[in-house]
Each structure stands twice: as structure tokens, then as C-alpha cells.
Amino acid sequence: MKISPRYVTSNLSCIRAPVIRNVRLLEQRVLSENQDTMRQLLAITMLFLFVSVGAAKEPQCGVLVYGGTPAGIAAALAAADDGESVVLVERTRRVGGLVTSGLSHTDFHAREGLTGAFLDFADRVETYYVAEYGRDSQQVKDCFGGVFAEPHVNLAVLNAMLKERVRVRVITEARLEGVELDRGAVAPAIRKATFIGADGKTWDFSADVFIDASYEGDLMAKAGVPYCVGREGRAAHDEPLAPQKADMQLQAYNFRFTMTKKPKHRVAPSAPEGYRREDFVAVLDVLNGGEIESIFGYPKNCLFKAQTPPLPNDKYDINDVSGGAIRLSLPGQNLGWPEGTAEERDRIFAEHLRDQVGLLYFLQNDDAVPKRFRDEASEWGWCRDEFEDTGHLPPQLYVREARRMVGQYLFTQHDCQSEGDEARARLHPESVAIGEYGNNCHGTGHEGTRFSGRHIGEFYNQTPPYQIPYGVIVPPQVTNLLVPVAASSTHVGFCALRLEPIWMSLGQAAGHAAHLVRAEGVPVQKVPVRLLQQRLHSAGAATVYAGDVPRDHPLFRIVQAIGTAGGLHGLANKPDRGPRGATIHGQYTENYPSHAVELKKDLSAELAERWGKIALGLDLDTTKLPKADGNLSRSDWLQEAASLLRRPTR
Incomplete structure (x- = not known):
């Protein structure tokens, strides 16, 4: 495992000085001629010059x-919904990361665990299919509530949300070149x-708050934030899934191809650049060994x-x-x-493409491949209407893990687990997101x-839903940076955070936190959680899993407030059959058992007292809360508490 506390600065050129000199020469000439009209023209010219130069070379933004x-x-x-001006810079041609580059079969287990920004996105996707094909269409059924979608549909929806x-x-095709630090x-x-664009154009952006949402944590690294690459040893954090000794192994990558068997929509794969038949001949032994069925x-x-x-x-979605084998x-x-x-x-990138497309090409075209396998493989091809500008191949590689920040809070395997008989995972009163997928690693070595x-290094660990504290996106020192993707975690902990719905939740938290940094005048480390x-x-x-109180429920806000503080x-107790609900299909399950609020249940005096203490900590007027008298339900109490809960004003 490598720990790298880097501090990198770049010398940024300033182009305003010559512009200012030229404007001042013009001003002197105008004043000498003493013409009011020219003065007005000068004012307009100065405004235009400063605005245009600022926009092109040194723009300001809140976030x-x-x-x-x-x-x-x-x-x-x-951040924009909170009133901030935002610049979003993307290295590639398209926004959306893996969600628009082939990872179209969203990884989650129970739909009740989807929340916030991701659920907004999924609802938009379903609305798209309803509008395009009709509510009773097969397409609407197949989109599974908007969580399964074609890459070009995901892209269209995300672009619409941004517009x-x-x-x-939004600026695309701009690579991060460096950062300049203010060492206070x-x-x-x-x-x-x-940033440097594909055409060589340079942007120098200043902002009050920066958010590194890259898969690799590139901005974080250039800002000198400490990070890890590789795996911690088991003794470091007492993680059962960790290896005995620390090493530099990294979770493996692959492409998420989008493919079809429909002849009129199918494009036959061609040999990738650098294809060598001899690299794939050994697969024949496996095909002839009987272990592979298709x-x-x-x-x-x-x-x-x-x-x-x-x-x-x-x-x-191919994975x-x-x-x-x-x-x-x-x-x-x-x-x-x-x-x-x-x-x-x-x-x-090219080596992964040569290997994975090359394997498919070999299976479809080489006469040495048994006919039944070759015929079956040949039924598949790329989708004609996907990734048209990259030869129907995904423009991004599935980067499952890269750098991991060492931040205010280090997320480990223990944060995904419950203790004793408790059904719920470790309590985090400073939670800003939830997850429920569990620790998942496709392997780190071979x-x-x-x-x-x-x-080797492969594991798939079932867990109950878990809370994710604010500290995982906060660096230890840099006062205006948030990191929701290369988040602070061990290798095993990161294997629970690395799903797009969870990253979207952490990104949403980062956006709102950026607004509070500006509104409250505090560093990211002091944001009022x-x-x-x-x-x-x-x-x-959501900041805590409450399976029977979804976001459109009138008690959602109060349940989240009470539950995040420990009220749930x-x-x-832990269910006997394991943490997950009954299987719907594959990895998708029903609601997690033992994670319901059970609103109709009678409120005990003990629980009323505990919730009352939490309400006091939330600054609610507890004198107005009802007493548990044997006839009061949990819902009754929560409704009264909800009426006392204020909405955020800034």
C-alpha cells in the first residue's frame, strides 16, 4: 500500500496586466479630448474587456x-439549487462517467435504499421511456423504474438535468493540469x-469551493491531500476481509460493453488495434474442458x-x-x-480494449473455436445507436478503485457491520448518505x-444498510476541497462505497456542503452537519435507511432526523436469515427486514423518552410533544414532532 501526501503547485500566468495597460492608454486619450460620448464608450469597452477576459482566462465561480x-x-x-454559480469540468467528451459509458445495469439490492439525486435521475429516466414508448410498453417495464437504461438515454437525461x-x-474535454494553493x-x-482543452486552450479557474468528483482523485492529489493506493493489512484496522499484509494490489478494471442480439441493430465487432491471435489460443483448452456452458x-x-x-x-450490459473460469x-x-x-x-485503456475486444473477436471468427461456441458468440454485436463517436465501444474504462483520500473519517469494513444483536450497522449521527450494497471486490490479483x-483478493460480503459520515469526503487540512468519489476509506471500506448511487449521494452532500461553506463562512472541516x-x-x-418511510412520505424529514441521531x-434484532430481503431477481431484493419504522406500532414509554431526548438535541420544543399513554402510536408522536421541525433557511 502506498501513502502519498503530495503538495503540487502550478505557475499560473496572468494575462490581465497588458489589457489594463492598454485600457489606461485609451483612457488618457479620451480624457485629453474631453468628450462625454467617448467616456461612455470607454466605460462600455472596459466592462467588455474585463468580462470577456475574465470568462476566457480567469473566471470566478462559487463552486x-x-x-x-x-x-x-x-x-x-x-450547489446550483442552493443558489451557487457552478463550473463543471469533465476530462472526456461526455458527462455521466460509467453511467453513460456502459454501466447501465445499476448496482443496488433493495430499491428502498435508493435516494436523493440518484432517485431523481432514475425517475427522469422512467419518465423518458414513458413519454417515448407509452406507460404500458415493454421498454418501461424493462427500465425497472429507471435504474436500467440505455447509455444514450442516461446521457440525454443527465444533460437535460444540467441544462x-x-x-x-459545463466544460468537456478539459484535462486538469495543476492547482495553485494559498498557504494561509x-x-x-x-x-x-x-485545465487544458483538447484544442490546447487553457482555463484558469478560481473558486471559493472545489469538489473533486473524478474517479482517480486527481485534483485532490494535486492539492497535496494525503491518499492511499493499494490494500491495508488486516491488522491495521482489524478488517476480516483485508489481506494479512499490506500490498499495492488494486481492484481490477474491465469495460462494460453494451451489446445486442437484434440483427438490424447489431454491429459486428472487428479486430482491435494490435490484435494477435496467439494471445487467445489458450482459451480453447477452457472451452473444451466442459466448464463453460455458453x-x-x-x-x-x-x-x-x-x-x-x-x-x-x-x-x-456486459460485465x-x-x-x-x-x-x-x-x-x-x-x-x-x-x-x-x-x-x-x-x-x-488500449491494452484492456485490445484484450477484451480481441477475445470476443477470436471467439466469433477463429475456426479453431468449437462451432457451437462460435455460432453463439456471433449472434452478439455492438449496438448501432450507442457510442457512435467511439466505434460503438464505451468511451471509459470501468475504474473500480484508484486513489483513496485519507480524510477526517476513515471508512472501514466495521462501518458496514452491525454489532451484537443489533440489526442496523454502526451508528453515524453525522451521516450524509447511505449505502446497502456491501463490500464487493472483483479481485486484485491473479x-x-x-x-x-x-x-485473488475477491470477495462479496453481505451487509445491512449503512450510514456514511460527512468526514469521508473531507480532507484533513485543505479548507475548500471536498472529495465524494475518491473518498476516505480503506480498500475494504471503499469496496462498499464504490457504487454509482452511493457516489451520487456523496456528491449531492458535497454540493450542499459547498453552499454552506460560503453561506456560513467556514472551512469544509467546520460545516454544520x-x-x-x-x-x-x-x-x-436519506441519511439513514427507513424502508417503510420513503422520501415522498409526509414523515420522511422527521424520521430521517430522529433516525440519523440513533432513534431507529x-x-x-438481526434477522435469522441474513441481512437482505427476499430475492426478486439476481442481486435485486425486497426491502431489508428489521429496518422498518413500523409507524402503526404503539409507542412505548421507553422509546418516547429516547426520541424526546433526540428531539431536544434537534432544538424542538419538547413541551409540545405528546406523552406515551398506551394509546399513542409511533406515527402520532412523529406527526407532532414533524410539525415542530423547521426547514432550512440558508
């Missing part, structure tokens, strides 16, 4: 978000960030996992086969990515050759 990932988009939307916010300016007497702050399948005994149910319009993920071949240059990352052996939670709850974002812990 600068680097990374057009779903988390970055959520951060931009939240609705006039305070958000107490702690450093980011003054400016420099080339495409779900969930096992195949080479390409075609996740079911399918996406709308008969498309499939690595967990625990499979042959994998798309390539552990070890991504080690240069986290801290790599643009050229190094391009090389790793024993054997490309088509033999097995992945209760105010942040109030903003999140008002926006329909201790209500139920």
Missing part, C-alpha cells in the same frame, strides 16, 4: 466541480485550478456476463463474471492508472495464466 461523473453532476446540481440549471456551466497561516486552500450468460459458467433482466430495446477483469494490468500520466492511462488459475442534513432531507436524500437503532 468548481472536477469530474462529470454522476457524483460530480449531483454535486453541481445541489435546467442556468447556474451550471492556519491551513492551505486551493486558489486556482488550471459464451454469453448469467450469472456463471460463461465468459461474458450478460446481466438480466435486459435493458430496454433488447440491449445488455466480468464473478468467480468465473475466465474473466474480463485484468488485475495487475491497471496498477499504473491511479497516479499515471494521461499517456500511461491511454496505454492501459494466480496462473490469462486463461487459467483464479483471481445538522444544517447539511436538513438540506439533504428537504431534497429527499435498537428497534430490531
Whole structure:
């Protein structure tokens, strides 16, 4: 494992001085001629020059978000909704990260765990399919409430959400070049960030608050924030899923292809650049060994996992086969990515593409492949209407893990677990997001050759829903930076945070926190978390899992406030059958058992007293709360408490 506290600065050129000199010469000439009209013209000219130069070379904004990932988009939307001016800078041509680059089969378990910005997005996706095909259409059914969608639909929805916010300016194809720090007497702050466009154009952005929403944590690293790459040893944090000793292994990457079997929509894959037949011949031994039943399948005994149910319009999200004999993920071949240059990352990208597209091309076209496998593989192809500007291939590699910040709070395996008989995971009163997927790693190493052996470092750990505290997105020192994606966590902890719905929730929290930094005049380390939670709850974002009180419920805000402070812990014991609900399909389940508020249940005197203490801590007038008299339900008490709960005013 590598710990790297870097402090990087860039020399940023200033272009205003010559403009100011030229304007002053013009001013002297105008004054000598003493013409009022010329003075007016001069004023207009000066205004135009300063505005245009500022916009092109040194623009100001309240919040600068680097990374057009779903988390970055959520951060931009939240900050803009709070009244902030936002610039969102994305390195590639399109926003949306993996959600618009092939990861279209969203990873979650129970729908009740989806919240906030991601649920807003999913609702928009479903609305799109309803408008396009009709409410009773197969497409609407297949979108599964908006969480399964074609990449181009995800892109259209996210772009529409951004365009609705006039305070958000989006810049694409701009690579981060460097940052300039203001090293104050107490702690450093980011003054400016420099970006270079594909055409060589340079932007120097200054902002009050910066948010690094990139998968790699590039802005964080250039600001000198400490981070880790690799795995901690088991003894470091007493994590059962960690290896015995720390190492530099990293969770493997692969592409999330979008494919179809529909002939009129199918594009036949061609050999990738650098294709070598000899690299794939060894797969024949596996195909002839009887372990593989099909080339495409779900969930096992195949080479390409075609996740079911399918996406709308008969498309499939293709992924690595967990625990499979042959994998798309390539552990070890991504080690240069986290801290790599643009050229190094391009090389790793190309190598993954050559391997994974090359394997498919070999299976479809080589005469040595058994006919039944070759015929089946040939039924599949790229989608004609997806990724049209990149040869129908995803423009981004699935970067499951890169840098991880060492922040105010380090999220570990223990934060995903319950203790004793308690059904709920560790309590975090400063929670700003929830997760429920559990610790999930596709492997960090491989024993054997490309088509033999097995992945190591692989695990899939069931957990109850968990809270995520504000400190995981807060650096230890830099006073105006938030990091919702390369969040503060161990390797095992990060394997629970690394899902797009969770990253979107953390991004939304970062956006609202950025507003509070400006509104309250405090560093990110001193943001009043209760105010942040109030903003999140008002926006329909959960900070504790309450399976029977969704965001449109009239008691959502008060349940979130009471529950986040601990009011729902201790209500139920661990279920005997495990933490998850009954299976719906594949990894998707019903509501988590033992995580309901049970509003109709009688309120005991003990619980009324406990909730009353929490209400006092929330500054509610507890003298107006009803007493538990044997005839009072939990709902009755919460309704009275809800009437006393204020909405955020700033």
C-alpha cells in the first residue's frame, strides 16, 4: 500500500496586466479630448474587456466541480439549487462517467435504499421511456423504474438535468493540469485550478469551493491531500476481509460493453488495434474442458456476463463474471492508472480494449473455436445507436478503485457491520448518505495464466444498510476541497462505497456542503452537519435507511432526523436469515427486514423518552410533544414532532 501526501503547485500566468495597460492608454486619450460620448464608450469597452477576459482566462465561480461523473453532476446540481454559480469540468467528451459509458445495469439490492439525486435521475429516466414508448410498453417495464437504461438515454437525461440549471456551466474535454494553493497561516486552500482543452486552450479557474468528483482523485492529489493506493493489512484496522499484509494490489478494471442480439441493430465487432491471435489460443483448452456452458450468460459458467433482466430495446450490459473460469477483469494490468500520466492511462485503456475486444473477436471468427461456441458468440454485436463517436465501444474504462483520500473519517469494513444483536450497522449521527450494497471486490490479483488459475483478493460480503459520515469526503487540512468519489476509506471500506448511487449521494452532500461553506463562512472541516442534513432531507436524500418511510412520505424529514441521531437503532434484532430481503431477481431484493419504522406500532414509554431526548438535541420544543399513554402510536408522536421541525433557511 502506498501513502502519498503530495503538495503540487502550478505557475499560473496572468494575462490581465497588458489589457489594463492598454485600457489606461485609451483612457488618457479620451480624457485629453474631453468628450462625454467617448467616456461612455470607454466605460462600455472596459466592462467588455474585463468580462470577456475574465470568462476566457480567469473566471470566478462559487463552486468548481472536477469530474462529470454522476457524483460530480449531483454535486453541481445541489450547489446550483442552493443558489451557487457552478463550473463543471469533465476530462472526456461526455458527462455521466460509467453511467453513460456502459454501466447501465445499476448496482443496488433493495430499491428502498435508493435516494436523493440518484432517485431523481432514475425517475427522469422512467419518465423518458414513458413519454417515448407509452406507460404500458415493454421498454418501461424493462427500465425497472429507471435504474436500467440505455447509455444514450442516461446521457440525454443527465444533460437535460444540467441544462435546467442556468447556474451550471459545463466544460468537456478539459484535462486538469495543476492547482495553485494559498498557504494561509492556519491551513492551505486551493486558489486556482488550471485545465487544458483538447484544442490546447487553457482555463484558469478560481473558486471559493472545489469538489473533486473524478474517479482517480486527481485534483485532490494535486492539492497535496494525503491518499492511499493499494490494500491495508488486516491488522491495521482489524478488517476480516483485508489481506494479512499490506500490498499495492488494486481492484481490477474491465469495460462494460453494451451489446445486442437484434440483427438490424447489431454491429459486428472487428479486430482491435494490435490484435494477435496467439494471445487467445489458450482459451480453447477452457472451452473444451466442459466448464463453460455458453459464451454469453448469467450469472456463471460463461465468459461474458450478460446481466438480466435486459435493458430496454433488447440491449445488455456486459460485465466480468464473478468467480468465473475466465474473466474480463485484468488485475495487475491497471496498477499504473491511479497516479499515471494521461499517456500511461491511454496505454492501459488500449491494452484492456485490445484484450477484451480481441477475445470476443477470436471467439466469433477463429475456426479453431468449437462451432457451437462460435455460432453463439456471433449472434452478439455492438449496438448501432450507442457510442457512435467511439466505434460503438464505451468511451471509459470501468475504474473500480484508484486513489483513496485519507480524510477526517476513515471508512472501514466495521462501518458496514452491525454489532451484537443489533440489526442496523454502526451508528453515524453525522451521516450524509447511505449505502446497502456491501463490500464487493472483483479481485486484485491473479494466480496462473490469462486463461487459467483464479483471481485473488475477491470477495462479496453481505451487509445491512449503512450510514456514511460527512468526514469521508473531507480532507484533513485543505479548507475548500471536498472529495465524494475518491473518498476516505480503506480498500475494504471503499469496496462498499464504490457504487454509482452511493457516489451520487456523496456528491449531492458535497454540493450542499459547498453552499454552506460560503453561506456560513467556514472551512469544509467546520460545516454544520445538522444544517447539511436538513438540506439533504428537504431534497429527499436519506441519511439513514427507513424502508417503510420513503422520501415522498409526509414523515420522511422527521424520521430521517430522529433516525440519523440513533432513534431507529435498537428497534430490531438481526434477522435469522441474513441481512437482505427476499430475492426478486439476481442481486435485486425486497426491502431489508428489521429496518422498518413500523409507524402503526404503539409507542412505548421507553422509546418516547429516547426520541424526546433526540428531539431536544434537534432544538424542538419538547413541551409540545405528546406523552406515551398506551394509546399513542409511533406515527402520532412523529406527526407532532414533524410539525415542530423547521426547514432550512440558508
